Amino acid sequence: MTRESDGFGAAMPILDRLMHHAANERASFHVPGHHGRYLPQPLSAWLGQALKLDLTELPGLDNFHSASDCIAASEELCARHYGAYRTYYSVNGATACVMAALKGACGVPGQRVLVLGPCHMSVWRGLVYADAVPVWVPSPWNPARQAFDPPSPAALDAELRQWQPVKAVFVTSPTYPGFVADVRSLAEVAHRHGALLLVDEAHGAHFGLDPRLPDHSVAQGADVVIQSPHKTLPCLTQAAWMHVSRPDLADGVHEALLFLHTTSPSYLLLASLDAAQAFLRSGQDLVRETLDVLARYRPLEPQSDPMRMWIPTGSRARSARLAERLEERGMFLEYWDASGALAIFGFGQGERDVARFFEVYRTWCEEAGEETPETPWHGAFLYEAPAVLALRPSAIEHLPGRRVPLRGAAGLVAKRPISPYPPGVPALWPGQVISEQHVEILARMWMEGHDIVGVAADGTIEVCDA
Template identity: 30%
Template sequence: MLNQNQTPLLDTLKACAERPHAPFYTPGHKRGQGISQSLVDVFGKTVFQADLPELTELDNLFAASGVIQQAQQLASEAFGSSQTWFLVNGSTCGIEAAILATCGTGDKIILPRNVHSSAIAGLVLSGAIPIFVNPEYDSVLDIAHSITPSNLEAALRQHPDAKAVFMVYPTYYGVCGDIRAIASLAHQYNMPLLVDEAHGAHFAFHPQLPIPALAAGADLTVQSIHKTLGALTQASMLHVQGDRIDRERISKALQLVQSTSPSYLLLASLDTARQQMAIYGKELMSRTLQLAEEARTRISQIPGLSVLDLTPNPSPQAASGVKSLGFIALDRTRLTVTVSGLGLTGFAAEEILDQQLGVTAEFASLQHLTFIISLGNTQQDIEQLVQAFTKLAMTSPPKSEAFLGIQEKSSHVLWDNLFMMGDAMCISPREAFFAATEILPIQETTERICAEIVCPYPPGIPVLMPGEIITHTALEYLRQIQSMGGFISGCADSSLSTLKVVKI
C-alpha cells in the first residue's frame, strides 16, 4: 500500500516554481515574467510560475521514471489498475491510443454506434474497420443507452476475427449497461474490452455508484478526470489491467496523439485529484450523492417534470416489467430532467434556465436537460436548481397533451426502420477521410459515400459515418429529426442543406 497522502508531482513542481534561477527555456513567458498583464489580472501570477517545461526534476511524460512515474503509480493503486498513464489531451487522446494500440489497418473492432467522435478519430488514425452494434434505445424518452450482451454476442459470432470490443460506460446520461457480461463475452472470444469511461472517473470511490469498468473486468479504460473530479480541463487517465493489452503499444500510441510539451498544470491537477479522492473520496461522493438525491426527489415532485431513473418513464420495457439490458445501473449523480410535460423542448428550457434563472445545464436535447452533479456542487447550487425548475413550471404549467405531442413525433418509428438496412459501410473511415471529397446539395447525395459524421440529437446516435453509403431512408430520418426540432451535429453544415461526400 502506498501513502496516498503524497503528491510527488505537485511538490516537485512547487519546488521548481519557487527556486530562484534565470530561465532560458520554454515557455516564452518565463515563469510569468513576460505574461500579458491582462491575463495576470484574471489569473494572478502564481499559476504562471508553475507553468514549466520538462525540467530534469519534473520527469518526462513519455519515459516516466521520476515524479510522473510515482504519481502514476499512486493513481494506479487508487483507481485499481495495473498501470496508469496520465493524459494531457483529454480522454480523446486516450481513446485514440486505445484503438491504435489494439487495431492496425484492416483489423476489425466491435463498437457501439453511439460512440464519441474520439473513437471515430481512432478509426481514421488506425485504419480499423468498425463493426457497429446498435445500442438499446428508449423510444419513449428518445435516449440511446448501452449495447447489450446479446447484441454483442451476435456481432462476436459473425466477426470472431475482430481484435477488440469497445463500449461506452456510462453514457452521457449516466446509464450503465451490463459491463460484466460484456467483458466476459469479449474474453470468451479472446478480445480485450476497451472502455470509454470518460464520465465515470468517480465510480471507484463509493459503493453506491455503479461498478467501475476495471472492477467489472475491462482490460483498458479511459477516464476524463476533469469531467467529474477535481482536475483541470483536458486532464485524463488511461488505465490497464491484465495481459490482453500490449503496454508498450499504448505508450507508443500515446506519443503519437499527445503534445511533446505536456502542461504540468494539468499533470499536477491529476496528482492532486487522485490524492483528494484516495483520502476523501468516499466522504465527497456521499455528499455528492446526497445532493443529487435531494435534487432528484424535489424536481420529480414538480408537476410536469420527471427525472430519468432506473425504471424509466412509461417506456415499453418498464410497462412490460422487462429490465433493459442496456440500462442496468444509473449513476445517480447524473440528473436528466424531462421537460416535455411542460410543453417545452429541452432547448427552450435550457435557454430560460440559463438566461433568466441563473442555472446552466451540461446539455439539452429535444425532451430533456442533463445536469452533472459533482464534488464541486454546493447545497446552494441545488437550491438554485430546484427553485429554477419550480419557476419554470409555474410559467409553463403542465400541458397534458404536450408530452404526448412531442412523443408522437418521436423518432422511434423511423429509428426501427433505419437500422434494418444492415451493414452500410462501403469503405473504411480512414479511406473516406483521405479521399477527395465534394460538397453537394443534400438531395443529390443518395447512394453516394458519406465523408463526415452526421449525428442527430436526439438520440445522439450517428446516422451516417465516413465511409457509409447514404441511403434515402437515412436522409428521410434526418429530415424528420430536424422537423421535430432536433439538431444535427458532427458535420460541417448542421442545417443539412449540403453534405460532404467522397468524389467519384
Template identity: 30%
Template sequence: MGQLWDKLGDLSRSNMYPYHMPGHKRNAGCGMDTALFFDHDITEIDDFDNLHDARDIIMDCQNRANALYKAGETYFLVNGSTCGVLSAISAVTGDGDTILTARNCHKSLYHAAYLRNLKLEYLYPQRISGYDFCGAVKPEDIDAALKAGTSIKAVFITSPTYEGVYSDVRAIADIAHSYGAALIVDEAHGAHLGISDRISEGAIEGGADIVIHSLHKTLPSITQTALLHVNGTIVDRDRLKRFLRIYQTSSPSYLMMASIDDCITYMTANGNLWADSLMSYHDKIIDATRQLQHLEIPDDNIVNDPCKVVISCRNTSISGSQLYDLLRTRYALQPEMACETYVLMIITGMDTIEGIDRLIEAVEDIDRRLGFARDMRLKNDTLSTDTAPKAIKTLRDAWDSGFEEVILESAVGRIAGDFVNLYPPGIPIIVPGEEISQDIVSTIRDSLSKGLNVQGISETGKIRVIT
C-alpha cells in the same frame, strides 16, 4: 495539494532563473490577465521527470492514481480521453483488423478506425423505453456478434453513457475474453466509479482490459485531463506506451499533470465524503421532484449514474432546446446539453446545496407554468438506431476520397464524405463511406429544426459526399 504542484511551487519560490521554454519565463507579474499560473508552468527540466519516460515524480504521481483505482498500470493523459481512445485501439489492432463497437460510441473511436484502417462491426444498445436515449449494450448481443464474427480483435463500448446508463461490464468482459478479444471501455463519464462504497464499481473492477477516464468530466480536475488504465495480459503494454507517445503532445502541460495529481490526492483523502455529498444531492433532486406533473426526472432505475440528471419534457409542449434556453435565461442555470425531448444536467460532489436547491426550484416552477400550456405532445420521430446505414466504402477510403458539397435533398443515395454528428456527445448520424438515405436526411433536417448542434453540415446547409 498534490506532490507535483508543491514541487512546482518550490521551483517558483527558488532563485533558479529559467533560460528555457515556455516563453512567458514564469513571469506571473507581467500584467497579463492569463499570467496567474505562469510561475507554475514549465517544460521538462531537471528534477521534473518526463511524461513519455516517467521514472521519478511523474511515475510516483501515476502510481498514486493507480493505487486509487487499483488497475494494473495507470497513465496520465493531457490530450483528453480522445488520445486514450486512439492509443487503446491502436495498441490492440493492426491495419485492416475488425473491431466490434456500439454505434453510440464517441467520434474518437471512428477517428481511430480511420487511422488504423479498421473494419467496424456494430452493436446496437437497448433503447430506454419512453425516453429518447440509448441504454445498455446487452452481453448476449456481444456474444452473438463474436460468435458470428471473424477475427474480431477488440470490443469497444461506452459505459456509462452520456446520459448515465451502465452496461454490465463484468459479463461483457467475460464474454470478450472467452473469444480472445480485448475489451476497451470508454468510461470517460465514469471517473468517479469505484472510488467509494457509496458508488457502483467501474470497468476496472469489471475486468476490462483498457479503461479511459476523463477526470475533468465529473471530478475536480481541469479540462482536458484524463487517465488510461490497463489490466491483465492481453494488452502489450510497451506497444500501448508507444501509441501514447504518438498521440499525446511532446510538450505535456505541467499544470494539467499537477491538476491530475492534485485531483488524485484529494479523492484519495476525501473520496467517501465527496461520494456522500454526491449521493445526498442526487437523492434530494429525485425525492423533491417525484410529484412533477409535466416534466420528468428518471430515477436510478433508468439513469444509473448519480452524476447525471435527465430532465425529460417528452410529454409537454416544449422541446429540449426550449427547456435548455429557459433554464439558462430565466434561472441562470447552464445545462450540459439539450436533445429533442430532454435536457442533461451534471452534478458532482463539488456542487453546493444552494445550487441544488436552485435547480429544484427552477424545475418545479417550469413544471407549474407548463400546467397552463396547451396540451400538445411532441412527436418522437427520431431515426431508429436498430440498424446502421449501409457501408459502401471503408471509412479510410471514403475520407481519403475527393468530395463535393451538395444540399441535403440531393445527397440521398450518395456516399457520405465526412461525419455528421450530434454534439454533444459526438455520436455520428452518418459515417464516411455510408450511404445517405432519406431517413438520414430527415433526421438531420429534424435535428437542425429543433435547434440541436449538428456538426458536419455547412452554414449553407450542405453535406459532403464523395465524388
C-alpha cells in the same frame, strides 16, 4: 518504481516537485516565455500564483515522453487506486486516449472492432489511426428516457457470433445522460469470444468512490478504460487518463498515446491530474457528503450516475425554458436539446446551490406538466439497422470529396458523419452507402427544421468522389 522505494512521502509527487522548484527559483532562464513572472493583464491576475507552476521538463520534473520519476510515480498511485496494471496520463483529453486505445488494441491494420451504441467522434479518428474495420452495433432508442439504452450482453454475444474474428469491442459507459452498461457481463462475453473490451468511461472517473456510485470498469474486467477526470473529478479541463489491465497491451497503448502528444506537456495539467489522483483517496468524505445532499432532493437510481440528472423533455421549447429559468438565476446546465436537459453536479457543491437548482426545476415541472407534448422525435429508426461501410475508415480519409444535394445522394458513399441533433450520433458514418430510406428520413427532418450536423445550409452533404 514504487512509492515506498522512490522516496516520495507525499501523495502528490508531481505537485510536490513543482512547488519545490517554484520555491527555489529566483530567476528563470528557460521556457516558457512568461518566465513565471509576466503575462498580460487581466490573464495574469486570474492565473495568479499558478503561473509559477507552469513549468517544463526541468531537472527533477521528469519527462512525459519517458516518465520514470514524479510523473511515473503519480501514474502508479492512480493505477493502484483503480487496480490497473498501468495508468497513463493524457494532456490531450480522453480524445487521445480513445484513439490510442483503438490503435494499441488493434496493433496491426485491418482488425475488426465492434462499436456498441452511440460513441464520441474520437472513435472515428481512432479507427482511422488504427486502420481498423468497424462494425457499428446500434443500441435501442428508449422513448421514455429520450436516450439510447446501454448495450446488452446478449446483443453483444449475438454480434460476436456473427462477426468473428473480432479484435476488440468498444463501448461507451456511462452514456452522456449517465446510464451505465453491465460492463462486467460485456467483458465476460467479449473475452469468451477472444475479443478485448475497451470502455470509454470518459464520464465515470468518479465511479467506485462510494457504494452509491456504479463500479468503475477496471474493477469489472475491462482491458482498457478511458476516463476524463476533468469531466467529473476536481481537475483542469483537458486532463485525462487511461488504465490498461493487460500487461501485453501496455506498451502498444502507451506508444500510441505518446504519438498524439506534444513534447511540451502542460505541467499545470499534469499537476491537476496528480491532485485528482490524490482526491481519489482523500476525497471520499466529500463524495459521501455530496451524495447525501443529492439524495435529499431526488432518489438515486441504480444503473445510472447519481452525479448527473437527465431530464427527458421530448421538446426543444421545454428544454429551453428550463435552461432559461435557471440562467435567470445564474445557473447553467451542461447541455440541453429537443430530447432533454442534462445537469451535472460536482463534489463539494454546497447544499444551497443544489436547493436553488431543485427549486427552479420543480417550478418548471409544474409549468411543463400542463403542456401537451410535441410530436415525438421520429428519426430513431435511422439507428435501427447496423451501419455497413463500403470502405475502411483510413481509405475514406484519403479519398477526395464533393458536395451533392442530400436528396440526390442515394447510392453514394458518405464522406463525413451526418448526425441529427439530437441525438448527435451519426445516422450515416463516413464510408457508408447512403440508402433511399436515409435520404427520405434525413431530408424530411431537415425540411422540418431539425438540426443535422453534416448537412449544409444549402441542403448539400459531402460524399466520396470515387
